[in-house]
Structures are given as structure tokens and as C-alpha cells.
Amino acid sequence: MATNLNRQFGDIDIYLFDQLLRGRLAPGMRVVDAGCGAGRNLVYLLQAGYDVRASDHDPHAIDSVRALATALAPELPADNFRVESVEAMAWPDASAEVVLSNAVLHFARDDAQFEAMVERMWAVLTPGGLLFARLASTIGIEDQIRPLTGRRAVLPDGSERYLVDQAQLMELTARLRGSLLDPLKTTVVQDQRSMTTWVLRKGRAAPTLSR
Secondary structure: OHHHHHHHHOOOOHHHHHHHHOOOOOOOOEEEEEOOOOOOOOHHHHHOOOEEEEEEOOHHHHHHHHHHHHHHOOOOOHHHEEEOOHHHOOOOOOOEEEEEEEOOHHHOOOHHHHHHHHHHHHHHEEEEEEEEEEEEEOOOOHHHOEEOOOOEEEOOOOOEEEOEOHHHHHHHHHHHOOEEOOOOEEEEEOOOEEEEEEEEEOOOOOOOOOO
């Protein structure tokens, strides 16, 4: 049974799986995985008839995703999977009904790159589209991190990340004129790191992040 589930869903993020269970992603939707890595969240989508696109700055990751797509969704063209950074994604504006960002945004160098990544993902979304993001945060471990420069800090597990907090995500949500589909949900992993899930619906007329 476990083998069959893994064949169907791969190593999908459990919080993205929750979005599937609630019917927020439906077969046929165009989905962009921004910073896709080796495609851990794409196994089910490729098999279930989603119109999948993916971007990652790592050529080896895109090679892996193309191989996965060839096996699971050979009808999709190779150009659906591109070597490019999130902030420079070339997908047309308002072209995707869903944009995924799983464990990517916390690799931002600084505020400027973080906001550039969010702005590009938001631009790619159609009005009414869904942004699903999982990223490292300070929530619940505020006293356990070692600040560096700006929002970059060292987590208790020793990794260095760009860390958001609740106030920043709520302010960004307001500036984008997005609406939270779920309350912010944060998991603290044995006092070593904290991961927050941020799920937004894009409004019918949304601005960029430019101040």
C-alpha cells in the first residue's frame, strides 16, 4: 500500500497534499513550480493531467524534472521545464492558475531578492489564482536564532536562511491585495527550524510590490 501511494504522490509536501484534498488544485490547471528542485511535488500533478511548468536555477534539477515528465507525462514539451531563477522566470504574466514555492524563498540573499521572487510569482498568477509557499520563519523560535544581516540568520540546526515573520507575511499579503486562504500555519521541528505555510488567493486587480 505504501509503495502504491509513493508511486502516485512521490514525496509531496504534506501541506500541498492538504490543498489537493480540499479541491483547490484540479486536473487541467496550469501549475508553475517555482524552484522545483528534482520535482518532489510534481509526481502526482504530472500523472493526473495538470498542465505543469517548472523553473529552477540548477540545470541538474531541471534534467531530473524533464526525465520525470518524460516518464509520467510525455505529452508535455521539454520547454515546460526551464533553467532560470525564480525572480527571472519567463512565464507570461497571468498565465498560471497555481504557483508553488516549496522551501525556496528562504534562500533569498536579502529583502530585495525575496520581494523580487514574490513579485515575479505573483505576476505569473492569473487573477483568482493560488500561491502556495512553504518557507523558513522565526515564528516560535525567535529566541533561538542568531541574527546576521537584515533578515538572514543562523537557525539552531546550523543552516543560514532568510527568515520571515508573521508581521512581514501579513504586510506582504495586504500590499499584494491577496487574501489568505488559510491562517498562517507554522511547524517547529524539534526546536531546530521553523517552517511556515503561506497560501494566498490573488485578487482581480493586484498591484506589484513596488512602494
